[in-house]
Amino acid sequence: MASVRYIVDPDLAAGYDFINSAIVQRDLLVVAARCSVVYEGRGASRLGEGDRLIIVKPDGAVLVHRPTGYSPVNWQPDSHVITVERQDNSILFRSVRKRPREVLEVTISKVYFAIAVHGLVDDAEFIEYLDEGEIADYLARHPEVVEEGLRIIRRERPLESGYADMVAVDSEGRYVVIEVKRVTAGLEAVKQLHRYVENFRKANPEAKVRGILAAPAITKDALSLLTSLGLEYRHIDVAKLYREAKREKRRGGAASLLEFIKR
Known part of the structure; x- marks a missing residue:
């Protein structure tokens, strides 16, 4: 179990000991x-004195953040050596990388607070799901995921x-307009599909046309509207x-989109 220590508004001596x-x-x-x-290394920079948030991770990664913005203003992706020195009116924190040699020095004149957490563990698998274009590409290669018997005739079909x-x-020869969403589909997604289906019918007045909304989930209101418009919903498991x-990519067996269009 992780343990937490903290110190608030310490003098420099106590701040040094804690850090x-x-x-x-x-x-x-x-x-x-x-x-x-x-900072000195592949380049060089100096950041004047100001209030900052300093984060040091157990693997030696160091980030210095300003009070606003999400990106660090200075950082080291890892450190071979980290030292902390007590000086007359400051604390000198130094992070050194050997290859390439980079030195990040943070001179601290005031510590507002410091928190130390020991024993954090995170061994969960990270899954970065596909974006909508990648999902649609996969479904174009495997239309049976949406419905057995489907044959894709066009990706990114331009409509009005x-x-x-x-x-x-x-399988009955009817056209099917398919709209894909990577998150829960709401009313706007249903309205979008309806517009596309109506555009397709307008351009092909003799054709029988269906509309399918493929998404990992759909809101209750959206499903009600979808049904009332004579459209259909198909659940897709984005993680699967x-x-x-990913397995296809490892096997090298997935056809490229260009190859798919040429078929």
Whole structure:
């Protein structure tokens, strides 16, 4: 179980002891402090004194954040050596990488608070799901995921009000306009599919046309509207599609979109 220590508004001596102890124990360290930063390595930079958030991870990654914005203003992806020195009116924190040699020095003149967490564990698998285009590409290669007997005839079909993700022909010879969403489909997704179906009917007045909305989930209101418009919903498991697409890529067996269009 992780253990947490913290210190609030310490003097520099107590702040030094706390920060140095956290570094020695390879804790996750978060420090709100007034500091300046100097970097030398593949380039060089100097950041004047200001209030910053300093994060040091157990693997030696170091990030210095301003009070606003999500990107760090300075960082080291890892450190071979981290040292903390007590100076007359400051604490000098130094992170050194050997290859390429990079040195990040943070001179701390005031510590507002510091938190050290020891024993954090995170071994969960990270799954980065597909975006809508990648999902549609996979479904174009495997239309049976949407419905058995479908044959895709066009990806990104231009219509009067936009581009339909896919147009297919079903086992009974009817055209099927398919719109794909990677998140829960709401009313706007249903309205979008309806526009595409009506555009397709207008351009092909003699054709029998269906509309399918493929998404991992759909809101109650959206499903009610979809049904009232004579359209259909198909559940897709985005995590499963990601795993299958990844497996295809490893096998090298997936046809490219260009190859698919040429078929």
